[in-house]
Amino acid sequence: MTILVTGGAGFIGSHATVELLESGYDVVVIDNLVNSDIEAIKRVKELTGIDFPFYQYDLLSYKQLQKLFKTYKFEAVMHFAGLKAVGESIEIPINYYHNNITGTINLCRVMDEYGVNKLVFSSSATVYGNPSTVPIYETFPLSVTNPYGRTKLIIEEFLKDLSASNPKWRVVLLRYFNPIGAHESGRIGEDPKGIPNNLMPYITQVAIGKRDKLKVFGNDYNTHDGTGVRDFIHVVDLVKGHINALNFLEKTIGIEIFNLGTGQGYSVLDLINTFSSVTSIDIPYEIVERRPGDIAICYASPDKAKKILKWEAEKSLRDMCKDSWNWQINNPNGYRS
Numbered sequence: 001m002t003i004l005v006t007g008g009a010g011f012i013g014s015h016a017t018v019e020l021l022e023s024g025y026d027v028v029v030i031d032n033l034v035n036s037d038i039e040a041i042k043r044v045k046e047l048t049g050i051d052f053p054f055y056q057y058d059l060l061s062y063k064q065l066q067k068l069f070k071t072y073k074f075e076a077v078m079h080f081a082g083l084k085a086v087g088e089s090i091e092i093p094i095n096y097y098h099n100n101i102t103g104t105i106n107l108c109r110v111m112d113e114y115g116v117n118k119l120v121f122s123s124s125a126t127v128y129g130n131p132s133t134v135p136i137y138e139t140f141p142l143s144v145t146n147p148y149g150r151t152k153l154i155i156e157e158f159l160k161d162l163s164a165s166n167p168k169w170r171v172v173l174l175r176y177f178n179p180i181g182a183h184e185s186g187r188i189g190e191d192p193k194g195i196p197n198n199l200m201p202y203i204t205q206v207a208i209g210k211r212d213k214l215k216v217f218g219n220d221y222n223t224h225d226g227t228g229v230r231d232f233i234h235v236v237d238l239v240k241g242h243i244n245a246l247n248f249l250e251k252t253i254g255i256e257i258f259n260l261g262t263g264q265g266y267s268v269l270d271l272i273n274t275f276s277s278v279t280s281i282d283i284p285y286e287i288v289e290r291r292p293g294d295i296a297i298c299y300a301s302p303d304k305a306k307k308i309l310k311w312e313a314e315k316s317l318r319d320m321c322k323d324s325w326n327w328q329i330n331n332p333n334g335y336r337s
């Protein structure tokens with residue numbers, strides 16, 4: 001069974017490719033490398049000992065997609081490719097709308113043309129906006145506050161319309177909470193370009209001495225220590241959920257939505273303290289103003305995924321810290337080391 005992985009050189013897509021190969025699937029990966037490095041593909045091949053086709057293709061090129069679908073008979077598509085930086089999406093919304101939405105429409109058009117109708121899509125907990133209660137269930141109302149989030153919501157709506165149009169479509173929307181950690185080998189991991197936007201890569205860059213100190217965005221939230229609370233999930237647990245989603249697609253029709261989170265919320269200070277305890281490295285930080293658009297608390301109810309996908313996260317916050325650090329220490333400059 002051959003699975004097409006879009007965005008397979010990226011953080012989550014590279015881990016998913018390892019998981020797919022180790023589960024016995026054949027894989028073809030495409031990525032335009034706009035936010036990743038070809039080295040990630042080499043490392044996935046080295047880690048698994050399996051060779052697979054990689055194409056530096058862009059979802060915006062319908063011609064390239066047609067060429068691909070002419071060459072391979074895909075069973076299903078795992079669609080990770082997209083731009084994902086919230087701040088950047090506010091500055092360059094045209095790129096975000098074009099890349100994420102047009103890219104997904106192109107992908108679905110070519111899938112339709114070649115009779116491939118199973119799709120697993122990377123959505124985000126960002127579509128819940130600022131939830132009025134936690135844990136967050138899949139049935140909660142949706143709202144978004146930035147262009148990136150809006151592209152995810154629009155794609156979700158598009159995929160719902162597509163599924164409603166023809167029962168041959170089988171779609172799973174996976175709403176990720178906060179993926180961190182890395183493959184335990186330390187060979188693949190998150191490799192942000194420039195200054196990291198997200199908490200964990202910032203912490204590891206402070207730990208390795210690339211940045212002086214962490215800015216903690218606000219300690220006046222209504223949480224147990226005043227800092228923001230999130231549902232951090234190990235990337236390897238997250239991608240295992242995708243394999244379960246693929247199995248689920250075999251025996252279902254229509255569209256189904258699942259949260260992928262642990263169900264446990266930890267604060268920014270909890271993460272800093274756990275990281276320090278695991279690595280014995282002090283993380284200097286200062287409290288600064290809240291970051292605009294941030295919410296106080298966000299964590300999933302993973303009950304639906306547990307019940308229907310038979311999946312649940314297994315790794316602890318300590319595992320996440322250990323593996324993020326192992327990746328950083330072995331690759332001080334990411335894939336450019």
Ligand code: NAD
Binds near residue numbers: 083123
């Ligand atoms: P990433 O940037 O590491 O990976 C995305 C990959 O897609 C990159 O390798 C990039 O080069 C590629 N890409 C982008 N546009 C493309 C195009 N037009 N054609 C071909 N390739 C293209 O990001 P990630 O963290 O691995 O995220 C994967 C998916 O999960 C994204 O859709 C993201 O929005 C979603 N997601 C991520 C998070 C998170 O915190 N990391 C949370 C929720 C959802």
Ligand code: UFG
Binds near residue numbers: 197215
């Ligand atoms: N934070 C800091 N300092 C930093 C970075 C982050 O204090 O330098 C705090 C934030 O204020 C927040 C928490 O750490 O309270 C987590 O922030 P991240 O930027 O790591 O993650 P977010 O929850 O803001 O957003 C992430 C992804 C989004 C996605 C969302 C929901 O970046 O794309 O999770 O899945 F939409």
